[in-house]
Structure formats: structure tokens, C-alpha cells
Amino acid sequence: MPHLTVEYSNNLPQFEADKALMALNQALVASGQFEEIGIKSRTVRFDKFLVGTAPTGRAFVHAKLAILTGRTVEIKQTLSKSLLDALQAMCVWPAGLQVQLCVEVQEIERESYAKTSVG
Amino acid sequence: MPHLTVEYSNNLPQFEADKALMALNQALVASGQFEEIGIKSRTVRFDKFLVGTAPTGRAFVHAKLAILTGRTVEIKQTLSKSLLDALQAMCVWPAGLQVQLCVEVQEIERESYAKTSVG
Amino acid sequence: MPHLTVEYSNNLPQFEADKALMALNQALVASGQFEEIGIKSRTVRFDKFLVGTAPTGRAFVHAKLAILTGRTVEIKQTLSKSLLDALQAMCVWPAGLQVQLCVEVQEIERESYAKTSVG
Numbered sequence: 622m623p624h625l626t627v628e629y630s631n632n633l634p635q636f637e638a639d640k641a642l643m644a645l646n647q648a649l650v651a652s653g654q655f656e657e658i659g660i661k662s663r664t665v666r667f668d669k670f671l672v673g674t675a676p677t678g679r680a681f682v683h684a685k686l687a688i689l690t691g692r693t694v695e696i697k698q699t700l701s702k703s704l705l706d707a708l709q710a711m712c713v714w715p716a717g718l719q720v721q722l723c724v725e726v727q728e729i730e731r732e733s734y735a736k737t738s739v740g
Numbered sequence: 741m742p743h744l745t746v747e748y749s750n751n752l753p754q755f756e757a758d759k760a761l762m763a764l765n766q767a768l769v770a771s772g773q774f775e776e777i778g779i780k781s782r783t784v785r786f787d788k789f790l791v792g793t794a795p796t797g798r799a800f801v802h803a804k805l806a807i808l809t810g811r812t813v814e815i816k817q818t819l820s821k822s823l824l825d826a827l828q829a830m831c832v833w834p835a836g837l838q839v840q841l842c843v844e845v846q847e848i849e850r851e852s853y854a855k856t857s858v859g
Numbered sequence: 860m861p862h863l864t865v866e867y868s869n870n871l872p873q874f875e876a877d878k879a880l881m882a883l884n885q886a887l888v889a890s891g892q893f894e895e896i897g898i899k900s901r902t903v904r905f906d907k908f909l910v911g912t913a914p915t916g917r918a919f920v921h922a923k924l925a926i927l928t929g930r931t932v933e934i935k936q937t938l939s940k941s942l943l944d945a946l947q948a949m950c951v952w953p954a955g956l957q958v959q960l961c962v963e964v965q966e967i968e969r970e971s972y973a974k975t976s977v978g
Binding site: 747749784786788789790791792793794798800802813816817819820821823824828833834835836837838839840841842843844845846847 | 862876877880881884885888895896897898899900901902903925967968970971972973974975976977978
């Protein structure tokens, strides 16, 4: 833990997935909440998307952070804010495009989570 | 908010992602529950999937609607039903294929959700 | 129900998606908790991922099982353990790579879940 999934619309050529993953994982390490090696992050680019009912002019980046149950709302707020800050700092967003940046914190039930490491 | 993700198996050439996104977003606008510009939707097509243990003859479309906490069960039921209706109305499903259409409503914790808009 | 999503990093050529789906679905059938035809599973391979802050040497497979609300923690633990066992048994993981295998159980609210079958 945790799992981070960063989803984004494909009309953001400025979005560099590798750079984003490093910046976001560094923010998670810096939070002090997680073991470095446990942070598993990925990006997903959507070729088919729609914001509202306007086919053009809009974009989004949506980060989902999934953590085990048991943390306070305050810790979760701090985590989502730090990820949002990292997203904002990461790139110069294009003019003429309305970009929504969002961070969601999900909880994974601790009791039924199963994990092992090999290698 | 909200976020909508429509997943579907790749054995549905009848499924038109752009058309589906517009129909579903229009249903969400019509619900009166959301600001039009806040509706962020995407489709994901799965090339690798399996329904039960039968390698052929089955397909699925699964819509996940993620909304902030605080709405009643009745509102959530109305939302999922309207999305299911839109999926059903959207296309002539193929003969000889068993297609499961599903809609799930997820909740995102309001207190820890972080968002900003740029541009 | 249920929905199973198996995510994995793209540095695992040993991971055979079709074989994994069959092994995992068979485990779910064997659990006695689900109707065979209701088990809808898919895999997603991530070309862009990062485990911690180390760009190489690490991999992951993460299975998400989504079931309707109402099952006990014990049943959920049995389900996640059986899926983890199936993942472990499935392939010879590569030497020199640290692979994390994880299984998460999510709940879908029963009252607002909508579903139909066509064909």
C-alpha cells in the first residue's frame, strides 16, 4: 500500500506520465504515511472521454489514492492536498483548455486485503 | 463531480463509445444532480476479459458512477436506473451473445476530495 | 456480480492474462459465493507505472474483487486469499524482480446496483 491511479484525458500532451508518477510518489513518501516500496502507482490515458456535453475544450486529470482503512480525515485531506499540489506544480497547462484536476482518497478494507511479495 | 467510467468487453463492435458518453452524460445532466461541466466521463475497452468460465458468447458493459457522499439511496437508485436505461436504448445488441449491462454507484468521501480548475 | 479487475505492470512477460483470468474465475466459482455466469473479469496492463521511487526492478499484480454488500469479513478474507493463492500458483515469477501480489475486496452498494441481461 498505497495504490495510486492517475487517469487523464488524451488532450493533454503536456502531461508527462513518468514525471507525474515520480512527483506524486515522492509526495507520498514525504507524507511519512507509507513505506516507499509499497507505493504502487500507474497512469491511464483515456482516448475516449467527455466532460459534460462539450466535445472539445475541456480536459481532466484525476488521481485516485487507495489506502488501507484506519487513517483520520485530516491525514486523508493532507494526502489529497499534497497530491493536488504536485499535479498543479508539474506542468504548464495549456491555454484555451479548461483542465480539472482532482484527487480522491479511497479506502481498502484492511481485514480482507491480501498481499505477498516474491523475488 | 461526478466521475463516470464505462467499461466494456471488446466483443461489442456495436458499442460506440462517443455516442455512449454523450447519451450517459445527457442523462446525468437531466438528473438535475450535477453541474454540467463537472461531469467527467470515459470509456475503457477490455481486450482481455472472461465472463464466468466460457471463453466466448458473453459480453458486458459496466458503468461506474462515482459521486460525493451525502445523497440518498433513492437518488442513487434513480441515477443508476437512468444510466442503465440509456445503455439499453443506445444500441441494438447482437444476437447470439449474452450481454450483461450493469451500473454501479460509488461514493467518494467529500471531506478528503481535492479539486481545482485551471485555464 | 462479481466484478474482477486484475491490474499488472508491463514488466511481467510471464503473466499470461487469459490463463490468469481462467484460474481466477475458477477460484471464484469454487468459492460457492457466485453464479458462474455473473463473474465478469478483465485484465489491465500498465505501460506507465512506478513502484516507490525506483524506476526499475519492481513489478506488481493487483486484483480488485468487487462484490455486493452483505458478506462477512470472513467470507471476504477467504475470497481474497483464494485469489492470491491462484495468482501465486499461476506462474514462475522472474528472478531479479521484486513482484508484489495484492488482492483487494471492494463492496458495491446492493440497493443502487442496476443490472440487466440482453441476448
